[in-house]
Amino acid sequence: MSEDENRSTDEKTDENTEKIVEETVEETKEKAIKQKEVQEKRIKEKRIREKKTGTTKNPNTPKNIPVLLKLLLPMILLVSAEVAIFAGMIFGGDLISYMEQNEKAILKERVINRKSYLERKMLLRWSDVSDTVSSINGITSDLLLMGKISWDTLDDGSAEALPLLRRSAPLLIDLMRNNEVTGAFLILNTDDLRESENQGIYKDKPGIYIRDYDPDARPSDRNEDLILKYAPAEIVKP
Numbered sequence: 001m002s003e004d005e006n007r008s009t010d011e012k013t014d015e016n017t018e019k020i021v022e023e024t025v026e027e028t029k030e031k032a033i034k035q036k037e038v039q040e041k042r043i044k045e046k047r048i049r050e051k052k053t054g055t056t057k058n059p060n061t062p063k064n065i066p067v068l069l070k071l072l073l074p075m076i077l078l079v080s081a082e083v084a085i086f087a088g089m090i091f092g093g094d095l096i097s098y099m100e101q102n103e104k105a106i107l108k109e110r111v112i113n114r115k116s117y118l119e120r121k122m123l124l125r126w127s128d129v130s131d132t133v134s135s136i137n138g139i140t141s142d143l144l145l146m147g148k149i150s151w152d153t154l155d156d157g158s159a160e161a162l163p164l165l166r167r168s169a170p171l172l173i174d175l176m177r178n179n180e181v182t183g184a185f186l187i188l189n190t191d192d193l194r195e196s197e198n199q200g201i202y203k204d205k206p207g208i209y210i211r212d213y214d215p216d217a218r219p220s221d222r223n224e225d226l227i228l229k230y231a232p233a234e235i236v237k238p
Contacts, residue, residue: 125179132175136186139167154206155188158232161206164188166235169208173226176212177219185209185230206232 089095143149143163153160165186172184187207196202209230219225228236 126181128179129175132171135171136164136168139171140164143167151190155190155203158206158234161188162232162234165206165208165232169210169231169235172208172210173223176210176215176226180215182213182215183209183211183229208235 140149144151148163149160154164155161158165165188168186172186175181176184185207187205189205191203207230209228211227211229212225213227214225217225
């Protein structure tokens with residue numbers, strides 16, 4: 001085969017190849033155009049449907065709302081509603097005044113209970129001195145019979161009343177221990193106090209006054225926790 005024939009054959013092949021490429025490009029363009037037309041048609045149909053149903057979206061609104069925001073907004077609304085309801089119940093239902101009245105009633109009941117408790121303690125324990133009084137009266141009678149004290153001079157001074165005061169002191173201490181009180185005293189008097197008061201006469205009388213500032217504490221065996229506020233000096237001497 002000559003060179004001229006080979007050249008003509010190559011030229012025909014190139015021409016056929018160019019035609020095939022051109023046809024392929026044109027087909028690709030046509031397909032792209034058709035796809036674009038189909039997409040535009042779908043977009044138009046979608047917009048028409050949104051207009052009819054009224055669901056047109058605002059282009060400025062984000063497409064995806066965060067999940068946290070979706071959960072947080074209903075919770076905020078729910079809590080706000082509960083707060084509003086409770087506030088209405090408290091202020092609208094006069095709940096504050098009811099609570100104040102209830103607190104006053106509770107305080108009043110506690111005061112009454114405390115008052116009753118103190119009255120019982122005072123009547124049944126603190127002021128129960130009948131046994132001590134009987135014992136001191138018995139000691140007084142014995143000393144009078146023995147002649148160690150005299151009824152006429154009993155309240156003249158501590159020296160005349162010393163025998164009775166000395167024997168009465170342990171009884172007063174026992175009274176304080178048993179009744180758990182802060183003090184006990186004994187004053188000796190044989191005069192008419194009202195008559196002396198009307199006459200403006202005031203005399204010192206012999207007696208004993210013992211104090212215990214902490215009756216709930218454990219008592220001392222030697223009575224070191226007691227204070228002798230008023231008594232003859234001979235009583236505390238060994």
